Amino acid sequence: MPRAPGVKPMGTTSKLVALYDPAPVLSAVAVILLASAGCGSNGARSTATTASAATSSSSSTASSASTNDFQLRAVVAVPDKPLTAFDISWVDASRRRYYLADRSNAGVDVVDTRTNQFVRRLQAGFAGADPRGNDFSGPNGVVVIHTTDSLEKDRDSDGDERGSRARVDELWAGDGPQVLNPGEAAQSSVKVFDLSSNPPVLVATVPTGGERRSDEIAFDSRDHLIAVVNNADDPPFLSLISTTPPRKVKAKITFAPGNPGFPFKNTVTGGLEQPLWVERTGRLYVSVPELDGDSTKGAVAQIDPVGSNGSGPTVTALFPVSDCSPAGLTLGPGLRILVGCADPSRSIILDAKTGAVLKTILDVGGSDEVWFNPGDEHYYLAARNDPSGPSLGIIDAGKNAFIAKVPTAFNAHSLAADQRNNHVFVPLTPPRAGKTDPDPCVSFGGASFAGRGCIGVYWSPVGEDEDNDD
Numbered sequence: 001m002p003r004a005p006g007v008k009p010m011g012t013t014s015k016l017v018a019l020y021d022p023a024p025v026l027s028a029v030a031v032i033l034l035a036s037a038g039c040g041s042n043g044a045r046s047t048a049t050t051a052s053a054a055t056s057s058s059s060s061t062a063s064s065a066s067t068n069d070f071q072l073r074a075v076v077a078v079p080d081k082p083l084t085a086f087d088i089s090w091v092d093a094s095r096r097r098y099y100l101a102d103r104s105n106a107g108v109d110v111v112d113t114r115t116n117q118f119v120r121r122l123q124a125g126f127a128g129a130d131p132r133g134n135d136f137s138g139p140n141g142v143v144v145i146h147t148t149d150s151l152e153k154d155r156d157s158d159g160d161e162r163g164s165r166a167r168v169d170e171l172w173a174g175d176g177p178q179v180l181n182p183g184e185a186a187q188s189s190v191k192v193f194d195l196s197s198n199p200p201v202l203v204a205t206v207p208t209g210g211e212r213r214s215d216e217i218a219f220d221s222r223d224h225l226i227a228v229v230n231n232a233d234d235p236p237f238l239s240l241i242s243t244t245p246p247r248k249v250k251a252k253i254t255f256a257p258g259n260p261g262f263p264f265k266n267t268v269t270g271g272l273e274q275p276l277w278v279e280r281t282g283r284l285y286v287s288v289p290e291l292d293g294d295s296t297k298g299a300v301a302q303i304d305p306v307g308s309n310g311s312g313p314t315v316t317a318l319f320p321v322s323d324c325s326p327a328g329l330t331l332g333p334g335l336r337i338l339v340g341c342a343d344p345s346r347s348i349i350l351d352a353k354t355g356a357v358l359k360t361i362l363d364v365g366g367s368d369e370v371w372f373n374p375g376d377e378h379y380y381l382a383a384r385n386d387p388s389g390p391s392l393g394i395i396d397a398g399k400n401a402f403i404a405k406v407p408t409a410f411n412a413h414s415l416a417a418d419q420r421n422n423h424v425f426v427p428l429t430p431p432r433a434g435k436t437d438p439d440p441c442v443s444f445g446g447a448s449f450a451g452r453g454c455i456g457v458y459w460s461p462v463g464e465d466e467d468n469d470d
Helices: 065-069 440-445
Strands: 071-076 086-092 097-102 107-112 117-122 142-150 165-178 187-194 201-207 217-220 225-230 237-242 249-254 275-278 283-288 297-304 314-322 326-331 336-341 347-351 357-361 370-373 378-383 391-396 401-407 416-418 423-428 454-459
Touching (some): 086 416, 097 142, 097 423, 165 225, 225 275, 225 283, 297 326, 314 347, 336 370, 336 378, 370 416
Antiparallel strands (some): 071 454, 086 097, 097 107, 107 117, 217 225, 347 357, 378 391, 391 401, 416 423
């Protein structure tokens, strides 16, 4: 299969954590309150229909008005095709925009997080909802980056690296395999939009050399690198792309024994999921759902994105995570990482430095995307396979304690929160034909949403903290 350029030979590696060596488990307190927020309701309905917020029976002892009032309070209509296929969500709080990888409409939907109004759709020949399945579809992962870059030569080239400064505001989105150049085989790519243009314009398509989709994305702001996983290629790999023009793949880590940058004997048998950049550790982290064909064995890979002494990017540790099937990752306070487990039995909080499991939360699980909202100090989980039914899970990030979960819709696996008003945005599908799936879009928004789906906006008036734009 076509591949991006390989990494340099590995030098002396950092300390390796032996997979499934016992990790110290630190105790954590388990009580919490919720606060989240919002504004208007997209004109669909001015008074919210009450949605009960189910609370934990085991680890949560606290209940408050803000917890009980956290519910669906607005719905955003999505134009054109019904919202039946989508992937990752992202909020850019500085621009007050929510972005959704909308596969049904082969674009990235943009919503104003202040008014809960649909703004536009970014389209540039995305694969859309491919009939062969998610592995060939797009858009997938999305991330917004803001940087001030020097107008200079590539860091790997010789020459004067001084220069004027330019503001960069971009959205990067992973896409499924397509023919990018005549006569070439179809391959995965990442598309880049300039958000400073009005409307935003496509400025680059970066090939990543996979036979299947480029999926979830993280931004290493220190090294000016986009990390994107090709989760469904065999073996799966992670590409590191320079955000400085000319944007190109600078290195790749193939997650397989014997490959440069992966000094482990474990076989990665369940692909890769969410990457995450942690500034304070200078490391990337990637969810590894399954190892060695054992569904109970997963890990979070820790990665040095540049390598010591120019040795190239290297997986420096595999932090063991059992009975979880790690999916979403998000960084909370105190260098704590919430791991959204696809396994419906739990969610896990790790120490980013040591990989120690700090807390296992048994009240919510079956999650895909997870999000930390510094505006209310809560984690939010798109728990589509929770035992109680598809839910939006809420965890107190300061106390590592479960708060509540609120019903969502079938396959509601994506979410993001605006820290400036504490709105949580969740794409909601219409019921499947012949199924008795919940339909919160119609329940809240009325008959005009029948068969269409919507983007649900959840918050609590008690926790609302809308700030004014300068």
